[in-house]
Amino acid sequence: xxxxxxxxxxxQETRVALVEQGVVLELHVERTANRGIVGNIxxxxxxxxxxxxxxxxxxxxxxxxxxxxxxxIWTERSNGDTGRPIExxxxxxxxxxxxxxxxxxxxxxxxxxxxxxIAGRLLxxxxxxxxxxxxxxxxxxxERESLRDRLGRLVPDDETGGFIVRxxxxxxxxxxxxxxxxxxxxxxxxxxxxxxxxxxPSLLHEDLDLAQRVLRDLVNDETSRILVDSRENIQKLTExxxxxxxxxxxxxxxxxxxxxxxxxxxxxxxxxKALGRRVELKSGGYLIIDQTEAMTTVDVNTGGFVGAxxxxxxxxxxxxxxxxxxxxxxxxxxxxxxxxxxxxxxxTLEHRQMVLEEFRRALSRDHTRMSINGFTALGxxxxxxxxxxxxxxxxxxxxxxxxxGRGEVKTARTVCYEILRELLREAxxxxxxxxxxxxxxxxxxxxxxxxxxxxxxxxxxIDKKISLHAEASYSQEQFDIVLL
Numbered sequence: 001x002x003x004x005x006x007x008x009x010x011x012q013e014t015r016v017a018l019v020e021q022g023v024v025l026e027l028h029v030e031r032t033a034n035r036g037i038v039g040n041i042x043x044x045x046x047x048x049x050x051x052x053x054x055x056x057x058x059x060x061x062x063x064x065x066x067x068x069x070x071x072x073i074w075t076e077r078s079n080g081d082t083g084r085p086i087e088x089x090x091x092x093x094x095x096x097x098x099x100x101x102x103x104x105x106x107x108x109x110x111x112x113x114x115x116x117x118i119a120g121r122l123l124x125x126x127x128x129x130x131x132x133x134x135x136x137x138x139x140x141x142x143e144r145e146s147l148r149d150r151l152g153r154l155v156p157d158d159e160t161g162g163f164i165v166r167x168x169x170x171x172x173x174x175x176x177x178x179x180x181x182x183x184x185x186x187x188x189x190x191x192x193x194x195x196x197x198x199x200x201p202s203l204l205h206e207d208l209d210l211a212q213r214v215l216r217d218l219v220n221d222e223t224s225r226i227l228v229d230s231r232e233n234i235q236k237l238t239e240x241x242x243x244x245x246x247x248x249x250x251x252x253x254x255x256x257x258x259x260x261x262x263x264x265x266x267x268x269x270x271x272x273k274a275l276g277r278r279v280e281l282k283s284g285g286y287l288i289i290d291q292t293e294a295m296t297t298v299d300v301n302t303g304g305f306v307g308a309x310x311x312x313x314x315x316x317x318x319x320x321x322x323x324x325x326x327x328x329x330x331x332x333x334x335x336x337x338x339x340x341x342x343x344x345x346x347x348t349l350e351h352r353q354m355v356l357e358e359f360r361r362a363l364s365r366d367h368t369r370m371s372i373n374g375f376t377a378l379g380x381x382x383x384x385x386x387x388x389x390x391x392x393x394x395x396x397x398x399x400x401x402x403x404x405g406r407g408e409v410k411t412a413r414t415v416c417y418e419i420l421r422e423l424l425r426e427a428x429x430x431x432x433x434x435x436x437x438x439x440x441x442x443x444x445x446x447x448x449x450x451x452x453x454x455x456x457x458x459x460x461x462i463d464k465k466i467s468l469h470a471e472a473s474y475s476q477e478q479f480d481i482v483l484l
Contacts, residue, residue: 002224007211007237008262009230014210017267018218024270025331029395030210036103037062039207041116041191045200046094051087058098058112061201066110068098074115074128095200118184118191118205121216121245122169122177123151125184129162137167137369154178161185167367168217183244212240215248226251229261274332274392277407281325285318289329291393295338298326302344312351315344319355327362336368336387345379356381402475410477412442416451419443419479420458427462432483434465439479444470 006017011032018026042060049056057065070086090096102111118125132151134144147165154177155163169177187205194204208216211233219226226248228234234254241248255261262268273279279287281303288299300322302314326341341359346352352375359381360372370385399405410418423435437447447455447468459466471478 003222005214005226006261006265007228009233016214024267027392028210037100038103041099041205043195043198043200043202043204044096044098046090046092049087049090054086056090059201064109066112068112072113097195118187120180120184122166122172122180124164126162127188131162133164135165135167138170211237215241219248223251225253227253227255229255281321283318283321295340296335298341300343315346316351319343320358323355323359324362331366333392335391336385339383341381402477412446415443415477416446422481426481430483434484436467436482436484438469438471440474440476441470444468
């Protein structure tokens, strides 16, 4: 498989598309205004210790002080420091190196830890630890032992620090592992040097930006090209790759074409499609994807597709195509949590098994952790997909202010009747000379046409004049009644 990464950079945001054989499979977006601070390392100052909550507030230079719980304070286990109350560990005014676990949310400050971890391409470095851990996604016990032995040989006994082996290290050579170890140790040495020369609060280490993380985490042997449309960022990525991953250097290409990079590769069109409920299938069938707070549901429909032989054949072929399309949409939209798929009912067990096999095969190239159950008694497929970041829809969209997230708006006739009821309510409370209705043009048109008699009857009943005014800027549900 030939994989390309398209990196579109502006001062406001960075967007990355993963394209495999011309098909957009993943989209990653990072906005400067919303860029998180998880992973950042700071030299902080203890502002307040709260023995009753066994926590402390730490000034790390942000608008709000950050929060550190005693459970997130690293202590040397071999010295028997576990279980000490926070007031015996920290004191106000103390300098402390901390790492952000959770971004600030609403009125809550950032959540901190004093256990430092620095992620590399293949390994995670734990400078305060001494053990070697293996990612749970590497399931083979023999492979886990092999990686543990190999890493043990590469880490000198006299050097401190532990490591967690990431999933990408499964096929890595000893040279690649050694390069990652060297890079992470160099990074930690630089952090320590900055900590010793600064006063709190101070930022010591910032996590990589999206484009750099793509080079570190996503680029692999199947990657054929990395196109970057920004001169500043191609220089930045070239310097990063030269220091960290020299093998990536030949893949980096500066795109200088007149046509926008994402337009040229139809990525903008794919983004718009990925924000819609309906996904068309080549056969004429379609998917309906609904994302709710609790789960995501996918409904498969035959549409206008009619099989050449019989209806069972139509259903089977539509479900096979849908299995591939659903697997792609889960990656493209980055849908996580509980996912319920309603394939079209199939009579034969063989067809069900073949559709499920095709679905598993299509999902096999998705590196996100997931679990898939077979068909339930109701003919549904249940699965879970780990939430790794916000879904594309949650990142790019917000609830519609007109329908307030319902996905539907009241009809013009429903709004007309609401207005009539409100006019009656207002007339009973206020002795106005005239009532003026401000509403969307489609609502006003209905009052002037089909509902004109109802409006005239109400005017006679309340014995007041009712005038109409169309407001082009109003949404269909919006209206105001002005007392004159």
